Amino acid sequence: MVMAAALALTFGLSGCVPWFLPKPAPATSTPTGEKVDAALEPFYSQTLAWKECGSGLQCATATAPMDWTDPAAGDINLALVRHPATGKRLGSLLVNPGGPGASGYDFIKDSLNYATDAKLRTGYDIVGFDPRGVGRSSAVKCYEPAQMDEYLYGLPDAQRGSDAWIAELEKSAADFGAACQANTGALLGHVDTINAARDLDLLRAALGDTTLNYLGYSYGTFLGATYANLYPKKVGRLVLDGAVDPSTSNFDVTRIQAEGFESALRAFLTDCLAASKCPFTGSVDEGMATVRALLDSVDASPITAADGRRLGSSALLTAIIYPLYQATAWKYLRDMFASVMQGDAAYAFQFADAYNGRNPDGSYADNSSEAFTAINCVDYGYNDDPASMRAQAAELEKAAPVIGKYMTFGDISCANWPYTFAGERTALHASGADPILVVGTTNDPATPYVWAQNLARQLDSGHLVTYTGEGHTAYNKSNSCVNDAVDNYLLDGTVPKNDPKC
Known part of the structure; x- marks a missing residue:
């Protein structure tokens, strides 16, 4: 997570407001008033009431049906925050940071300048939201902090x-799922991405926009592509950065990510071995062997x-993966490796805790x-047959010889979940949608470049923007070529007209 400080500029005014300042954002949003089924009309016609919530931001709460196939089954809340456009307003731009499970509310509230650049903030109301199941919205609740520690870090x-x-592992997963069911209730069965995409359409209408303008990062690309497939005629301008391939199975996701992080680890070691302070010696291959031995x-x-x-391999792998998301964090990864090699677990736990949202006092931030x-347990299909899992483990170790071993048997977490995946993982075409921009980074470890290529091909109106470089996602990360393509x-x-190949 990257935190950005917002600088507020205030004017001492008396009498009248100068003509050159933008009009203050209205206190309410006027819904589009479009025709929908009678059961959905109360949701689509709701008026959002915005309240000031600091640093030039406004917050509101929307109501959505818990189950879109049965709107009378109960309601949920969706938390929103917006930064009103500072210039001529084009509409709302909804932003999702990924995950699944990351808070779009916090992303905009705490990291507005990281999420979007000044040009977008001039033309759009930048709207962050917590999807169903997440954060300030009606949320999944499973364990108390001490129980989460045991679930995430227990050996x-x-x-x-x-x-x-x-x-x-099966007992741990079953206990966790049972606690989630007991503490979350019926919502747990309705946190899938299709329901979340339908929420997006409700938010679009409640905000008063006839089409959806959207910037989705990582998992947010899957949410955006799902929306486009459900509502192709309501697609406005969609940017999908760090793309997920909707047709990829759970195991293939793990295998391709393992290869991606293995590649990023090699790139890190190449950089580290050329630096003055590197805990590794010899060649990159020797460095990779040292990581495996560690x-x-x-x-x-x-x-x-x-x-x-106690720092085991699972927490250490999380600590390695976390700074591999961005090359700017590699210098800290060097220090973390050095400390673990000296028998100190503190630095590694700092990284693992940051990834897991754990605070220094043992509480969880979100x-x-x-x-x-x-969300993942109801978005993919799973299989915990031991023979099948062992065959997949062998394939995973072959694909990623250093870290693949420690990413195996992942199906166990969801194979006995209280709710199962009801659909199929398939290509999404969004036939009839206006052009959609798909951004991919060539050595993105978390959402490998091949997924961006696949998604851009699958979408009937997909257009690929390639960034040749390291790290997860590309927009607003100091590359003017990518920024210009997205902003324009x-x-x-x-x-x-063609992939600019930034």
Whole structure:
């Protein structure tokens, strides 16, 4: 997560407001008034009441049906925050930071300048929202902090891959799912992306926009593509940055991500070995072998931290992956590796905790880990047949020899979830939609470039923008080529004639 400080500029005014200042944003949003089914009319016709909530931001709450197939079954709340346009207003731009489970509300509230550049903030009301199941909206709730610590950081007693080890993980997953069901209730069965995409259409209408303008990062690209497939004629200007391939199975997601993070780790080691302070020596291949040995070492003999938690391979892998998302964090990854090599777990837990949303005092800043599991468990199909999982584990280790071993048996988390995936993972075409921009980074470890290529081909109106570089997502990260392509599209509707290959 990257936090950006917002600078507020105030004027001492008396008498009248100068003509050159933008009009203040209205206190309410006027819905579009479009015709919908009678059961949905109360949701689509609702008026959003905005209240000041600091630093030039306004906040509101929308109401949505918990189950879009049965609107009378109950309501949920969706939390929104917006930064009103500072210039000539084009409409609303809804922003989703990914996850699934990340808070779009916090993303805009805390990191507005990171989420969007000044040009977009001039032309659009920038709207962040927490999707269903997330954060300030009607949210998934599973465990208290101490229980979350055990679920995320607890170490199995049995040897990795053994029948006893699988049984331990299955019990942990089943207990977690049961707690989520007990503490969340019926909402747990309705946090899938299709329901969330229908929420997006409701928000569009409540904001008064006849078409959806949207900027989605990472998982947010899947949410945006799902929306486009459901409502192609309501697509305005959609940017999907760090694309997810909608047709990819859960195992293929894991395999391709393992290859992506393995590639990013090699790029990190290449950079590290050329630096003056690098804990690795020799070649990149020797560095990769050292990382594998380190993971094996803490798996066999975990390092105990000052707070009593033990650093095993799972937490260490999370600590490695977290700074691989952006090349600007590689210098901190060097320091983390050096500390673990010296038997110190503190730095690694800082990274793992940041990834998991855990505060230094042991509390959790949000429910992102709980929502991540709950959403993924109903968005994909899973299989916990031991023979099948072991075959997939062998394939994963072959694809990513260093870290693949520690990303195996992932189906266990969701195979016995209280609710199951009811659809199919398939290509989304959004036939009839206006042009959609898909942005991909060539060495993105979390959403590998091949997914952006696939999504741009699948969407009938998809247009690919390639950024040659490292890191997860590309917009608003100091590359003028990418920024120009995105800004020109969102502000003027200009679609690149060809991939600019930034």
